Amino acid sequence: MLNNLFAYLMVAFTDIKEREEGQGLVEYALILVLVSVAVIGLLGALGADIGAVFNQVSNTLGNLAP
Numbered sequence: 001m002l003n004n005l006f007a008y009l010m011v012a013f014t015d016i017k018e019r020e021e022g023q024g025l026v027e028y029a030l031i032l033v034l035v036s037v038a039v040i041g042l043l044g045a046l047g048a049d050i051g052a053v054f055n056q057v058s059n060t061l062g063n064l065a066p
Contacts, residue, residue: 043050
């Protein structure tokens with residue numbers, strides 16, 4: 001009986017170990033979340049400065065129009 005239990009556990013753990021098809025998807029999702037959080041934080045910190053640069057470019061181009 002103990003041998004049967006041991007054999008069953010070995011098969012079960014081997015099956016779990018070999019099933020890794022969803023692992024890559026989870027890793028890509030985590031990377032995407034981390035990059036998104038970093039971009040949102042960066043835009044939040046630099047948002048006013050970026051807006052000022054776009055306004056300056058817009059005003060410069062508006063003055064060049066005939």
